[in-house]
Amino acid sequence: MKQSLYSPRRKRFNWQIFVMAMAGVLFLFVFAYIPMAGIVIGFKDMDYSLNIMKDLYTKPFVGLNNFIKFVQDAQFRTVMTNTLALGLLELVFTFPLPVFFALMLNEIRNNRYRKVVQTSTIFPYFISWVVYGGIVNIFLSTDSGFVNNMLMDLHLIDNPIPFMSKSEYFYTVVIVSSAIKGMGWGAVIYIAAIAGVDQQIYEAAGIDGANRWQMAFHVTLPCILPTITVQLLLALSGILNSGFDRIYMLQNPLNLIRSEVLDTYIYKVGISQRRYSFVTAVGVFRSVISVVLLSTGNLLSKKLSGNGLF
Amino acid sequence: MNVARKQSCLHRKNGWDYLMIVAMAVFMIICVYPFWYVIVGSFNDGPNYMRGGVYLWPRQWSLQNYMVTLVDSRLWIGFRVTILRTVICTVTHVFFTAMVAYAMSRRDLPFRKAIYWYNMFTMFFGGGLIPFYILLKQLGLINTFWVYVIPGLYSVYNMIICSNYFHHSIPEEIHESAIMDGASEFRIFARLYLPLSTPVLATIALWVGVGHWNAFYDSMVYTTDRNLQTLQLYLYKMIKTSEFVSSADMGGLPGTVQQNITSTTVRYATIVVSTVPVMCVYPFLQRFLTKGIMIGSLKG
Numbered sequence: 001m002k003q004s005l006y007s008p009r010r011k012r013f014n015w016q017i018f019v020m021a022m023a024g025v026l027f028l029f030v031f032a033y034i035p036m037a038g039i040v041i042g043f044k045d046m047d048y049s050l051n052i053m054k055d056l057y058t059k060p061f062v063g064l065n066n067f068i069k070f071v072q073d074a075q076f077r078t079v080m081t082n083t084l085a086l087g088l089l090e091l092v093f094t095f096p097l098p099v100f101f102a103l104m105l106n107e108i109r110n111n112r113y114r115k116v117v118q119t120s121t122i123f124p125y126f127i128s129w130v131v132y133g134g135i136v137n138i139f140l141s142t143d144s145g146f147v148n149n150m151l152m153d154l155h156l157i158d159n160p161i162p163f164m165s166k167s168e169y170f171y172t173v174v175i176v177s178s179a180i181k182g183m184g185w186g187a188v189i190y191i192a193a194i195a196g197v198d199q200q201i202y203e204a205a206g207i208d209g210a211n212r213w214q215m216a217f218h219v220t221l222p223c224i225l226p227t228i229t230v231q232l233l234l235a236l237s238g239i240l241n242s243g244f245d246r247i248y249m250l251q252n253p254l255n256l257i258r259s260e261v262l263d264t265y266i267y268k269v270g271i272s273q274r275r276y277s278f279v280t281a282v283g284v285f286r287s288v289i290s291v292v293l294l295s296t297g298n299l300l301s302k303k304l305s306g307n308g309l310f
Numbered sequence: 311m312n313v314a315r316k317q318s319c320l321h322r323k324n325g326w327d328y329l330m331i332v333a334m335a336v337f338m339i340i341c342v343y344p345f346w347y348v349i350v351g352s353f354n355d356g357p358n359y360m361r362g363g364v365y366l367w368p369r370q371w372s373l374q375n376y377m378v379t380l381v382d383s384r385l386w387i388g389f390r391v392t393i394l395r396t397v398i399c400t401v402t403h404v405f406f407t408a409m410v411a412y413a414m415s416r417r418d419l420p421f422r423k424a425i426y427w428y429n430m431f432t433m434f435f436g437g438g439l440i441p442f443y444i445l446l447k448q449l450g451l452i453n454t455f456w457v458y459v460i461p462g463l464y465s466v467y468n469m470i471i472c473s474n475y476f477h478h479s480i481p482e483e484i485h486e487s488a489i490m491d492g493a494s495e496f497r498i499f500a501r502l503y504l505p506l507s508t509p510v511l512a513t514i515a516l517w518v519g520v521g522h523w524n525a526f527y528d529s530m531v532y533t534t535d536r537n538l539q540t541l542q543l544y545l546y547k548m549i550k551t552s553e554f555v556s557s558a559d560m561g562g563l564p565g566t567v568q569q570n571i572t573s574t575t576v577r578y579a580t581i582v583v584s585t586v587p588v589m590c591v592y593p594f595l596q597r598f599l600t601k602g603i604m605i606g607s608l609k610g
Contacts (some may be wrong), residue, residue: 014418017418017419018419018420018421023410024410027464028432028464031464032432032436034437034445035436038445041444105334108331120338121341123342126520127345127524130526130542131545136344138578139347149362184337266438270439270440280439283438284438
């Protein structure tokens with residue numbers, strides 16, 4: 001906290017900044033809190049409604065019916081399994097990759113080379129999932145796609161592998177492509193954290209005879225642990241958020257059994273099938289779980305390591 | 311600077327170094343090669359390409375894929391909408407968000423704690439798709455250009471980053487002397503704080519700008535008018551569905567062109583055309599991003 005020398009002792013109501021802050025408050029009231037009130041739709045029966053505004057006031061409450069319908073829905077198991085599986089795989093495989101990448105990049109001594117590596121690995125992050133997903137589709141296609149062509153030229157396989165049309169491959173395709181797309185970008189924050197590590201610790205470790213491998217794992221890694229924790233918490237709260245764009249781009253009717261996740265399900269049921277109440281209930285279900293996950297994670301991390309998000 | 315690099319003049323490269331250099335090269339290739347593959351394909355003759363084996367350099371050069379891509383009027387509509395929304399949204403978002411951030415960074419803001427939590431709550435809980443859609447409908451934003459701009463005017467996350475920056479990096483004395491000189495709070499914000507916080511504002515502008523350039527969900531859900539279709543939505547339709555260059559636009563091309571293209575190579579060309587702006591701007595913006603993420607990782 002900065003303490004000013006001339007700070008006026010008297011507390012006066014600062015109207016000017018109050019109005020500026022209220023602009024944000026008003027915005028959120030309209031675009032965040034009014035939709036939140038719209039959650040009541042999830043507790044009424046307004047599916048296929050033609051006049052939503054009228055039905056909003058006239059339709060009776062049906063309690064938790066929509067939630068029960070979702071849990072009993074034939075799709076429930078598929079959607080939840082896929083969403084959770086992708087979320088967990090992401091935490092296990094995609095999340096640690098940027099950390100290791102940052103540690104490895106830190107071992108490169110040539111500054112020019114480091115710059116080049118960083119520039120080229122961050123690049124895919126800036127490309128939309130529409131384009132990236134399109135390229136993934138092209139790359140993995142059975143009809144002269146790059147990967148299949150290569151594997152066949154090397155005589156590793158005799159017939160093209162149907163990466164996109166066989167549902168078994170879907171998780172792998174999503175996880176691997178997202179890992180590649182996000183690795184360079186994800187590492188930026190860790191690289192920044194590594195740059196902030198106190199040099200004296202390395203010197204001390206060097207005097208104690210630590211080699212570079214030991215320095216990376218016993219000095220750098222523990223020093224950037226707070227950053228990792230914060231990132232992990234954010235990742236944890238997003239576990240039910242599969243990223244609409246990428247799933248939608250990689251999804252096709254043939255892999256639907258593994259590719260239907262909450263995001264795409266909500267879009268299809270809500271916008272295409274117009275089951276308004278049902279889909280609102282699904283959304284609430286997801287929001288509540290995310291909030292619970294985030295607060296539990298935050299609490300745990302505060303207990304264990306002393307730092308959290310809030 | 312880190313020790314490993316300081317020692318570089320003292321030690322000769324060992325196996326470990328070479329392993330890392332090779333590993334990094336592999337990562338680089340994995341990240342960049344897919345784009346190269348598409349660029350190469352886009353410059354290759356269509357039927358020739360389908361024989362396979364074009365990996366590193368076009369086998370039979372052809373610009374006809376681009377001719378087909380560039381005559382499609384939907385591409386240009388997409389470009390126009392996307393460029394307009396990216397520019398307008400980024401500018402208004404940064405200004406509005408920074409203004410609120412300025413107010414939130416002042417410790418004498420009345421009800422500061424309450425307003426802070428009022429903001430925070432929206433980061434973790436929301437109404438979901440349908441209530442939001444109904445709201446936009448009631449506001450008359452559906453199927454207008456403003457559906458891209460107004461809901462994206464403000465972001466709590468960016469506000470917090472920005473307000474941390476104002477609080478930690480701009481000396482309080484600036485504010486005090488401006489107050490002494492009789493400047494209003496808004497004037498101090500617009501004339502002093504905004505110009506003094508270029509790094510953080512540039513970072514936020516980049517995040518927002520890239521987000522808008524790449525967005526297609528809002529265009530898909532909130533608009534049906536094809537004149538409001540963003541570039542990414544056009545690309546989506548082009549890549550995922552068999553929807554191809556409209557015959558009306560194709561009519562203007564010589565008949566030979568149609569024999570020398572395939573849907574695959576034309577798709578490549580479209581991908582390249584839509585990605586070129588990002589490729590051009592990206593190297594210049596990258597340094598802002600790395601700087602900005604450090605600011606973002608500061609906790610208030």
